[in-house]
Amino acid sequence: MTTLYVDRKGVHLRVDGGTLVFQEGGARVACVPLGPLERVILRGDVTLQASVLGKLGESGVGVVVLSGRKAEPSLLMGRPHNDARRRLAQWQRAQDAGFRLTVARELVARKAAAQQRFLLEWAERDLMHRYELRTAAKRVAAAVEGVASAPTVGSLRGLEGAAAQAYFNGLQVLFAPSLHFSGRNRRPPRDPVNAVLSLGYTLLHAEAVLQTYASGLDPYVGFFHELDFGRESLACDLVEPHRVGVDRLVVRLFRERTLEPAHFSTVQGACLLGKAGRERFYRAWESAVEGLRQALQVSCAALVKAIVADVEPPEQPVAGS
Structure with missing residues (x-):
C-alpha cells in the first residue's frame, strides 16, 4: 500500500x-x-x-x-528536495519567453496526441460510434496543426482549448444518455461524468504538486499556465499530457457500471458522488494511478534536465566585500 x-x-x-x-x-x-x-x-x-x-x-x-x-x-508534505539551485534556475527560465514557448508547445502537442490516440482506440472498439470518434480525432488534429509555429504561449492556449472542445464532443458518445454528459463543465460539475472527471483531475493535480516538490521545483511557477495567486501553475502544466489517463479510467468505470447514476445526488445544481461511489472510485483509482505517477515522475525529470541545462549559476559574493 x-x-x-x-x-x-x-x-x-x-x-x-x-x-x-x-x-x-x-x-x-x-x-x-x-x-x-x-x-x-x-x-x-x-x-x-x-x-x-x-x-x-x-x-x-x-x-x-x-x-x-x-x-x-x-x-x-515532508521536506522538499534540498537543492535550491533548481528553483533558482526555474525562476530564471520562467522569465525566458523562448523557453516558455518551447515547453508549452511540447505540452500541447503531447496532450493532443494522447487525446487522438484515445479516441482512435475507442473507434476500433465501439463500431457503433466509429464515425463520430474518428471525426473527433481528426478535429483534434486539425485544431493543433499550428502548434509548432505558434508565436506565443497565449496562441497555444487557444489551440489547446479548441482541441479540448473537439475531444470532449467526441468523448460524449461513450457514455449512456442517462448520464447527461454533453461536454466538460465544472465549478460545480453538473452531471455524474463531470463529477468523477473533476475528482480524478483533482487527485492527479495533487500528485503533480507532490512530484514537483520532490523534484526540487516550485509548483507555483509554470511555463504554459500563467502565474496566478494561489494556483500551482507548474503542476497544472505537468498534468496536461496525462489527463487522458483519468479520462480512460472514468470511461471504464461507467461503461462497466462500476459507477451508476444511483451513486450520485444533485445539491444546488452540483452533482455529487456519494460515499458508496467514492469507495468504488478510490479502489479503481489506486490500481490505475501508479502508471500516472510514474509518467509524472518522468515528465518532471525531463523538465528539470531542460531547466538546469546551460543556466548560468548566480555570481557568488566575494568574501569580505
Whole structure:
C-alpha cells in the first residue's frame, strides 16, 4: 500500500510508534503501518492532532485534504528536495519567453496526441460510434496543426482549448444518455461524468504538486499556465499530457457500471458522488494511478534536465566585500 484513503465520519487518527491508529468512539478499530505509506488522502469528518501531521512529515508521507463539496485539495508534505539551485534556475527560465514557448508547445502537442490516440482506440472498439470518434480525432488534429509555429504561449492556449472542445464532443458518445454528459463543465460539475472527471483531475493535480516538490521545483511557477495567486501553475502544466489517463479510467468505470447514476445526488445544481461511489472510485483509482505517477515522475525529470541545462549559476559574493 502506498496511498491510504480516509473517508469516514467520526474517525480520529493518532500515531502509536510506527503505526497510524484509527479510533471511533474512543475504541481502536484499525491500524496501518507508516512504513509503506507515501501519501494519505483525508476527506470528511476526520480529526487528528498536530503531532500526527508532524510524524507523517518526518516519515516523508504527503497528506492531501479534500474539503467541502468541491473537494478542494490542501496539501501537507515532508521536506522538499534540498537543492535550491533548481528553483533558482526555474525562476530564471520562467522569465525566458523562448523557453516558455518551447515547453508549452511540447505540452500541447503531447496532450493532443494522447487525446487522438484515445479516441482512435475507442473507434476500433465501439463500431457503433466509429464515425463520430474518428471525426473527433481528426478535429483534434486539425485544431493543433499550428502548434509548432505558434508565436506565443497565449496562441497555444487557444489551440489547446479548441482541441479540448473537439475531444470532449467526441468523448460524449461513450457514455449512456442517462448520464447527461454533453461536454466538460465544472465549478460545480453538473452531471455524474463531470463529477468523477473533476475528482480524478483533482487527485492527479495533487500528485503533480507532490512530484514537483520532490523534484526540487516550485509548483507555483509554470511555463504554459500563467502565474496566478494561489494556483500551482507548474503542476497544472505537468498534468496536461496525462489527463487522458483519468479520462480512460472514468470511461471504464461507467461503461462497466462500476459507477451508476444511483451513486450520485444533485445539491444546488452540483452533482455529487456519494460515499458508496467514492469507495468504488478510490479502489479503481489506486490500481490505475501508479502508471500516472510514474509518467509524472518522468515528465518532471525531463523538465528539470531542460531547466538546469546551460543556466548560468548566480555570481557568488566575494568574501569580505
